[in-house]
Amino acid sequence: MPGKTASVSGTGLEKVWKEHKEKYILIAPFAALFIVFTVIPVFASIGISFTSFNMLEKPTFAGLSNYINLSVFDEIFLIAIKNTLVFAIITGPISYLMCFGFAWIINEFPPKIRAFMTLVFYAPSISGGAFMIWKLIFSSDMYGYANAWLMKLGIFSDPVLWFDTKTYVMPILIIVQLWLSLGVSFLAFIAGFQNVDKNLYDAGLIDGIKNRWQELWYITLPYMKPQLLFGAVMQITASFSVSAISIQLAGFPSVEYAGHTILTHLHDYGTIRYEMGYASTIAAILFFIMLFANIIVQKLLRRVGE
Amino acid sequence: MNDVMAKINLKKLYSNKLKKRTNRNIAVDIILAVLLGLFGLFSLWPLVLITNNAFKPLNEIFLFPPRLFVHNPTLNNFRDLGVIMGNSWVPVSRYIFNTLFITFLGTLGIVIVSSMAAYPLAKYTFPGSKVMSKLVVYALMFNSTVTVIPNYIIISRIGLVDTHWALILPALSGTLGLFLMKNFIVQIPDSMLEAAKIDGANEYKTYWTIIMPLSKPAWITLIIFTFQGLWGATGGTFIYTEKLKPLNFALMQIIQAGIARTGVAGAVALLLLLVPIIVFIVSQSNVIETMASTGIKG
Structure with a gap:
């Protein structure tokens, strides 16, 4: 600059x-x-975030009151934090491993099949609003695919109200998020694997690499470190940013706030209640959580293959 | 169809493996292939469902137990969509124009702005360049929704609310594009730049005649990523005038009209799905080439 x-x-x-x-x-x-x-x-x-602001009048300084209200008195925010962390801790690492694992397996296919499989895994992430199909799959009547199968198999006798039952909301959202999660980092991994110098594998054989796991750890991973770091950033950011699928599938507010995340809480105060000071506090907290998670994971990943 | 596909893959993988590398355990190969096939089905199944639903007549949509594949395909859903769109008081062509306008200008803009900034950051060190590169990476670490409130205030202060620029300009400030371009340009040999300099080219000319042609895979990738984002734009809180709204908004309205529109919604979903997928298929090799250069240096 x-x-x-x-x-x-x-x-x-x-x-x-x-x-x-x-x-x-x-x-x-x-x-x-x-x-x-x-x-x-x-x-x-x-x-x-340190003010009280409704977009119409000038913001007035409110000190730490937003932060105190949010962390001490706003029970729904605590649910949102809990849900967001559960989401991130489950979908973050799993989606990262999926991106990496599938890229790794796909890499051993001949180019034509590789291109096809890449498309199969990548397509959901670019399909925009296509995740709405899950609403049909987990539809609460017997025309929903999940209900139809479970009833046909005799596991349930009545249709399950998937998105109206507290215990089901989170698992379904996690499934949908995982379905959507093979995006840019997946492509980066696919490309990274293709980029590894093939001579290194032959050299590795001579040096006593016994199996594919050793090959992965000692040769491939260190070579792909830049992609690993990049992929981690993309997956972490995505796993903390769940809101659209929650609002569109589970509704807003979701049943007993079962699908409520920090971002849907932000949506509530920012675009429905117009309490911008409070909403900014929510945004600031999420900002620092994301940055913190990213920096920690970057530190960890830099030790790969050492 | 899916099962057949998985079987073919398995077979190919298996025969391919034998002649490839020596240190492979066939049992592990099979486990990995099965894993891949299962998740492939998980990934593909909803998309196959969308495709089939678009062609299902009403009596097949409401069928118990529901069937994945359509038995008597019909184009009725597309015809109904045409009728609904034809009856809307804002002509469909207007929605399509809005989406094309936003997508075209936004995509063109981000390619130009990002590549211009990426070249100096990739090839030179000068006061400020390191800070800028760092900020670009840090900006990848949070979702842009955390700045949505000040963004709205800024956009309304500049007077862009209810214009297409409210969607285009913030998209141009995204750092993923700059990040991809920069990593790609780093790999272009310095000797090519020096040759241009000897011929008397200044930085602008070098950028346009050397960097841009050689970084084609990178900006094609950028076009695809940007296109996907802008194509899906609904206008959100920024655009409230009906005739300025993008196509996606109109389509979402149709879907949200409820159960009576289930068939039409299927047609809409398929249309929304097909465009980005076709664009990706056409450009896949460029994308992979670009992503190969992508990464955060350890």
């Missing part, structure tokens, strides 16, 4: 500008958009 040039000691802004003018001009359009629509909003969101 042009603004950073001030940190160069002694050389002077003018000299830096002269030397790198064309580069700064090339970056300028993106930098401007990035600052306006990402950097400023992040700080503004944190700023607004």
